[in-house]
Amino acid sequence: MAPSVLVDQNNLVAAPTKSQVSDRVAIKASHPNPSLQVTADHKLKSVEAPIYAPRAGEALVHIKATGICGSDIHFWKTGRIGSLVFEGDCIIGHEASGIVLQCGEGVTHLKPGDRVAVEPGVPCEHCFLCDDGRYNLCEDVQFAGVYPYEGTMQRYKNHPAKWLHKLPDNVTFAEGALLEPxxxxxxxxxxxxxxxxxxxxxxxxxxxxxxxxxxxxxxxxxxxxxxxxxxxxxxxxxxxxxxxxxxxxxxxxxxxxxxxxxxxxxxxxxxxxxxxxxxxxxxxxxxxxxxxxxxxxxxxxxxxxxxxxxxxxxxxxxxxxxxxxxxINRYRDTWPPAIACLSGGILDLKKLVSHVFPLEKAQDALHLCADTRNGSIKVLIVDEEEASL
Incomplete structure (x- = not known):
């Protein structure tokens, strides 16, 4: 497969070097990309992750808020949930929202600056389950934060634009992260x-x-x-x-x-x-x-x-x-009605957020969340950096 073509939109990113000839093209950015990984031997590791240009159909998102899920803790402590096994190091996190920074070729419904929520499961769209509309059961789903697919506990992440949902102005990034649960x-x-x-x-x-x-x-x-x-x-x-x-x-x-x-x-x-x-x-x-x-x-x-x-x-x-x-296995066709519930005032979930940590202290957030004596409900990891590269 040919490498992605990097299009400079409003000088958001720098051009890749000639040596970067892999499927993904890395970006030299003015800001670092801190991330939190769970390792194959059940440890947490803070890592400076690479930043890639979005491929066709993708958008590069500045992740502004990520909620910690019990599954994140479970993967950290045990390395598996059922048949889902961490066989290597992987960035975790899947309850997220952020700002679109750059769109890949063919993306027309999003533009830089759009506020979005991330639907983390990306199905194959070719199997009989996807054809039947039951894409949550797709066996080839690429789910963010489940090895080997990188999650949202990082500053910058590419995600297929089809699975990014615009947030109304009256829905905060914190609420956007709550759309997944x-x-x-x-x-x-x-x-x-x-x-x-x-x-x-x-x-x-x-x-x-x-x-x-x-x-x-x-x-x-x-x-x-x-x-x-x-x-x-x-x-x-x-x-x-x-x-x-x-x-x-x-x-x-x-x-x-x-x-x-x-x-x-x-x-x-x-x-x-x-x-x-x-x-x-x-x-x-x-x-x-x-x-x-x-x-x-x-x-x-x-x-x-x-x-x-x-x-x-x-x-x-x-x-x-x-x-x-x-x-049930996760969800399907829920993001638009879930957004409507929050935007329309049918549900108010803001009180669930008990603790907020900056991205650089994501490890502390995981440790707090893992100890029930701390009385946490929903712990968020947020990034206050400007949405730019």
Missing amino acids: LSVVMNGITSAGLSLGRGVVVCGAGPIGLIAVAAARASGAHPIVVTDLEPARLAFAKEFVPSCITYQVDRTKDAQGNAQAIRALFGSREYVAPETVLECTGVESSVCTAAYTARRGGTVMVIGVGKAIMNNLPFMHLSLAEIELRF
Whole structure:
């Protein structure tokens, strides 16, 4: 493949040297490109990353905000999530927004200066799943921040322009970074089929669970119960969505015992038990509790990411009660409606941001986020540098 042709737009970048003849053309820039990598041996490494000219169909983006996801922590600590394995060093991060600096050949819907949110998964667009519109299931997806595809915890990143979404003026970069976890929740809620006046339980009051509580409320579900082990997170959930009911998981009870206590919050009759449970932790004991919590004929929608094999799921209970145990893989076609939710005031997620770190202190941000004793909700890494090269 021939190297990308670098077009100088408004003197944003310098021309490449003649020795740069690889597929990507590196740019000599007046600003460095600090980045954070997870290494194959489970370490964090701050690296000065190269900056490349955008190829045809790409845009070069100055990343202004990136949220830390639980998967970033998981990749750092364990090196894998299911079949996704870090076999080498890789820049992490995928919840991001920024400013377009330069557009590659053929990009017409974006221009330098546009504020955008990054949809991090880039599907192949040729397989039967992509043809069917289920591009989130594409096996050849190139997902930012999952080895070997570079993520957004860096100052400058190229990304296919098709998967960059313009932000309205009233949506901040911080909110733009929250569109990715909101998209996860929107996919789960849409697939679960929440409806007006129907009860729902949200297992887990982490960032995904809290967004699920807010989105469930906006969807008209009622009543809404949110569960967690940590009283501080439940207190935040009550502040975030005052109408929700909180339940602190009792470590002395088994899954059935906790499920019985949760169902009691909905009343004593079977038909008022929660029709839908949104399981946002991925923890096996929580999934089991969710299975016993849903009413007969109900749905357990697993949104959280868990271990590869779970051995103790109550198979026959699910079977005899015809409870649907369902799953989602990321999202599809969610960015435009998610942007509309924030721009239109349907959801206000700004309170979720508990800590903000500059890009140069990204390692500190990861360490804080990894320790639950710090009480973080959503940690953002931001870059205040001017959007120029």
